[in-house]
Amino acid sequence: xxxxxxxxxxxxxxxxxxxxxxxxxxxxxxxxxxxxxxxxxxxxxxxxxxxxxxxxxxxxxxxxxxxxxxxxxxxxxxxxxxxxxxxxxxxxxxxxxxxxxxxxxxxxxxxxxxxxxxx
Amino acid sequence: xxxxxxxxxxxxxxxxxxxxxxxxxxxxxxxxxxxxxxxxxxxxxxxxxxxxxxxxxxxxxxxxxxxxxxxxxxxxxxxxxxxxxxxxxxxxxxxxxxxxxxxxxxxxxxxxxxxxxxx
DNA sequence: TTTATTCATTGCAATATTACGATAAATAAA
DNA sequence: TTTATTTATCGTAATATTGCAATGAATAAA
Numbered sequence: 001x002x003x004x005x006x007x008x009x010x011x012x013x014x015x016x017x018x019x020x021x022x023x024x025x026x027x028x029x030x031x032x033x034x035x036x037x038x039x040x041x042x043x044x045x046x047x048x049x050x051x052x053x054x055x056x057x058x059x060x061x062x063x064x065x066x067x068x069x070x071x072x073x074x075x076x077x078x079x080x081x082x083x084x085x086x087x088x089x090x091x092x093x094x095x096x097x098x099x100x101x102x103x104x105x106x107x108x109x110x111x112x113x114x115x116x117x118x119x
Numbered sequence: 120x121x122x123x124x125x126x127x128x129x130x131x132x133x134x135x136x137x138x139x140x141x142x143x144x145x146x147x148x149x150x151x152x153x154x155x156x157x158x159x160x161x162x163x164x165x166x167x168x169x170x171x172x173x174x175x176x177x178x179x180x181x182x183x184x185x186x187x188x189x190x191x192x193x194x195x196x197x198x199x200x201x202x203x204x205x206x207x208x209x210x211x212x213x214x215x216x217x218x219x220x221x222x223x224x225x226x227x228x229x230x231x232x233x234x235x236x237x238x
Numbered sequence: 239t240t241t242a243t244t245c246a247t248t249g250c251a252a253t254a255t256t257a258c259g260a261t262a263a264a265t266a267a268a
Numbered sequence: 269t270t271t272a273t274t275t276a277t278c279g280t281a282a283t284a285t286t287g288c289a290a291t292g293a294a295t296a297a298a
Contacts, residue, residue, distance in 0.1 A: 009145035024140030
């Protein structure tokens with residue numbers, strides 16, 4: 001075992017899980033934030049921003065790229081990374097589906113059938 | 120190695136990463152969706168909804184609980200799970216921070232300094 | 239061409255995740 | 269009390285993630 005049973009879930013569930021997982025590391029959050037707030041998205045700048053070695057950053061960039069959240073363009077001997085806005089908006093859309101199609105029923109859940117202990 | 124360097128990132132980055140990571144599996148997305156759309160959040164119902172064995176579901180529930188996204192209340196010999204709305208709104212807030220404080224500069228990134236190849 | 243710069247890849251060790259059978263713990267039902 | 273129901277935990281196997289030194293590949297600069 002050890003492999004996620006992807007085929008047992010919907011595409012939407014898998015897609016949101018994949019994108020969430022890609023953001024499931026503080027370094028990758030930091031990378032996304034850096035790319036969101038700056039035009040200068042040369043790989044070296046990202047490496048300098050993070051408290052991690054260059055190969056480690058490269059690996060995180062690869063994961064974000066695999067998830068589709070970022071893309072890279074060759075510029076001379078450097079590589080310019082940026083947010084992939086198509087997937088970024090898709091991610092927002094998947095989250096909005098979750099946030100807007102349901103209404104939290106705070107006081108109806110977990111308490112309706114409680115029998116007080118000790119009575 | 121193998122352990123995330125949590126102390127090198129901000130609380131906000133770590134919190135968003137932790138919550139994102141908790142949602143980084145389709146089964147946990149499915150659990151959250153089920154809890155969002157129903158009042159009946161007895162653990163057994165969740166197990167029946169998922170294509171996974173009971174111990175595996177229990178483990179996913181534990182991860183969501185550890186991240187703070189859900190909470191459980193004992194009801195007789197069953198346990199009623201529900202969304203922890205405090206953390207749920209915190210998650211939404213952390214995401215909104217990301218979505219609203221930055222503006223995608225689609226056409227300014229990755230193309231401004233490109234020297235056409237072959238010229 | 240030679241050297242420097244930039245980034246990816248490889249290889250490895252440590253740790254974490256995913257999944258489930260078996261079993262334990264706790265309450266409910268008979 | 270005995271049995272059933274419900275959920276958590278343990279143990280284990282397979283796989284994935286995290287991190288980095290060393291190295292490779294590619295372009296830039298000298």
